[in-house]
Amino acid sequence: QVTLKESGPGILQPSQTLSLTCTFSGFSLSTYGMGVGWIRQPSGKGLEWLANIWWDDDKYYNPSLKNRLTISKDTSNNQAFLKITNVDTADTATYYCARISRGSVFDYWGQGVMVTVSS
């Protein structure tokens, strides 16, 4: 059974760094073809892809967030991480992590974690 769960700070101030953790089970990020992606959704709005990390540590980022994103993983503890630097109110959203398997992108999603950026 595949499960993913996001965790994060809940609220942070502008200019701080947002650190998110995705803890998963039912698959391994050391398995060929596997990956984890991060997607966010402002309240009442659509979905925005942020970044992916793959079993071989390959990483892809959405260039719209320029150099603010860093994705990483801890294979032995079944976790993936996303950092967003210099946040502002536009980063307020629900953040999801989701599994990528060969041919099937985002086939399992976490429940999401709400993040509010406010002074």
Add this chain to the structure above:
Amino acid sequence: DVVLTQTPSTLSATIGQSVSISCRSSQSLLDSAGNTYLYWYLQRPGQSPQLLIYLVSNLGSGVPNRFSGSGSGTDFTLKISGVEAEDLGVYYCMQATHAPYTFGAGTKLELK
């Protein structure tokens, strides 16, 4: 970036009615290896998105066969053959052929 245009933005249906959602891409989603990375997701109210269709026409795990996907190149369609109450929510198409991945704006399916 690839722009995905979904129509309609809102769809009103009765239980048992068959409906279709269109997703048009600003460029072809066929890659050089012959793959088309077009996906459909449903987000029910208050829930995370769930995968319905992958690679244009393949049913996700546990997805009822009243859902079907079709299309090629730049034009894609999701069809629901006989809407059920549990199908209500927002449907998104997404492409993963071209970086960055992009989503359509969504189609809200509601009861008439």
